[in-house]
Amino acid sequence: MKKKYVVWGIIVVLLIALGALFIIRQQESSKTSVRTVGLIGLGSGQYAAIGQEFANGAALAARDWNASHPTAQVSIVTENGDFDAGKATLAYQKLITVDHAQSLIVFDSTSVNAIHDTAQAAGIPVVIMGEQGVPATADNMFEIQPGNVPAEQALGARIKSDGVQTLSTFVAQNQTYELFDQAFENGYGGADTKISIPADETQVASYVTKALTTNPQAVAVLAGPQSGALIYKELRSQGFKGTVYFDTTMGANFSAYQKILSDTNILNGSVDVELATSKDPNFVKEYTAMYGAPATSVMDVLGYDAVMTSMQAWSANHADMITALQATSYTAPDGPISFDSVGVRIPKYVFATVKGGELVQD
Numbered sequence: 001m002k003k004k005y006v007v008w009g010i011i012v013v014l015l016i017a018l019g020a021l022f023i024i025r026q027q028e029s030s031k032t033s034v035r036t037v038g039l040i041g042l043g044s045g046q047y048a049a050i051g052q053e054f055a056n057g058a059a060l061a062a063r064d065w066n067a068s069h070p071t072a073q074v075s076i077v078t079e080n081g082d083f084d085a086g087k088a089t090l091a092y093q094k095l096i097t098v099d100h101a102q103s104l105i106v107f108d109s110t111s112v113n114a115i116h117d118t119a120q121a122a123g124i125p126v127v128i129m130g131e132q133g134v135p136a137t138a139d140n141m142f143e144i145q146p147g148n149v150p151a152e153q154a155l156g157a158r159i160k161s162d163g164v165q166t167l168s169t170f171v172a173q174n175q176t177y178e179l180f181d182q183a184f185e186n187g188y189g190g191a192d193t194k195i196s197i198p199a200d201e202t203q204v205a206s207y208v209t210k211a212l213t214t215n216p217q218a219v220a221v222l223a224g225p226q227s228g229a230l231i232y233k234e235l236r237s238q239g240f241k242g243t244v245y246f247d248t249t250m251g252a253n254f255s256a257y258q259k260i261l262s263d264t265n266i267l268n269g270s271v272d273v274e275l276a277t278s279k280d281p282n283f284v285k286e287y288t289a290m291y292g293a294p295a296t297s298v299m300d301v302l303g304y305d306a307v308m309t310s311m312q313a314w315s316a317n318h319a320d321m322i323t324a325l326q327a328t329s330y331t332a333p334d335g336p337i338s339f340d341s342v343g344v345r346i347p348k349y350v351f352a353t354v355k356g357g358e359l360v361q362d
Contacts, residue, residue: 032071035314037307038101040091040111043080046200046226050253053295054107054129057303060290065311074311077101081111088114096124103321105306109133109176116141125313125321127306129299133175136342140318142325144306146275146347147340148248152180154349155220155273156187159245164218167192168211170231172199172223180222180247192220200226208234220245225256232267246272251352254359255296264357272359276348277301283333301334309337
């Protein structure tokens with residue numbers, strides 16, 4: 001009989017312990033918050049590979065954040081904008097009204113420009129990779145890629161210091177590149193022949209012919225890699241021997257130039273201005289372990305930065321989160337992150353020359 005009572009006693013103790021454990025788990029679960037971040041990404045088209053690297057970096061950041069913040073988890077919901085204003089607008093609407101995203105990350109400039117006014121009016125915190133097509137202001141938009149505008153101005157100044165007096169400049173028909181051109185002109189300070197070309201134009205021969213009618217000493221290219229690579233190839237095909245200068249787009253997307261041109265030795269002698277970024281070896285190792293190969297661009301680390309910066313500044317109150325983003329100051333895997341008075345990441349830039357098919361910093 002005593003044994004029977006002992007057995008029942010043990011059972012009762014176990015049930016009490018299990019019940020207490022269940023209550024504790026429930027209490028812990030109730031304390032866990034999930035922060036939903038909407039990502040307007042790039043899932044198709046010629047730049048899908050770098051869009052995927054950005055998304056990969058964002059996912060890696062979410063994994064790292066969740067591992068160290070068990071009661072303040074992040075969930076990333078992705079809708080693709082694909083360099084299409086209509087798609088980006090629909091993506092924004094779904095993320096806000098259906099997925100109830102509390103903040104946003106936006107990959108490309110076309111998507112940024114498409115949602116800019118609506119998101120600004122709503123006061124939703126937005127961390128963006130692509131440059132804004134209008135001058136940045138002190139608002140809810142924060143550019144995680146170091147600011148291109150100072151670098152574009154420096155490129156113009158470099159060309160002037162190189163003694164170039166006759167210049168033809170290709171500018172993509174895009175709000176962002178037109179903004180870049182304003183900074184470029186401020187740096188160059190002289191007259192140039194402006195060649196406005198549709199973004200990602202592939203039939204470039206007539207535009208190149210027009211650019212060469214003034215017999216320029218040099219040519220500058222402010223355009224995406226699709227047009228930029230083909231413009232360069234056509235310049236050489238039409239006999240141009242001078243220096244070709246590229247803006248920050250080339251350095252950030254050199255893998256795309258490699259894909260389009262096959263042999264980047266054709267670019268030897270070209271000069272670009274690029275944002276000075278480097279990756280912590282531990283980050284590269286972690287990314288490679290997760291995805292099987294290192295990234296081919298800087299987009300992986302910028303995706304990582306976008307999520308981590310959002311999380312460090314997180315607040316359910318939009319105004320409080322924006323204030324926290326303005327005060328951001330920490331060291332990321334690609335260097336310091338802080339924003340200037342209008343929400344642009346403070347940049348460092350360098351010049352590089354293509355040698356042996358590779359960009360070599362001056």
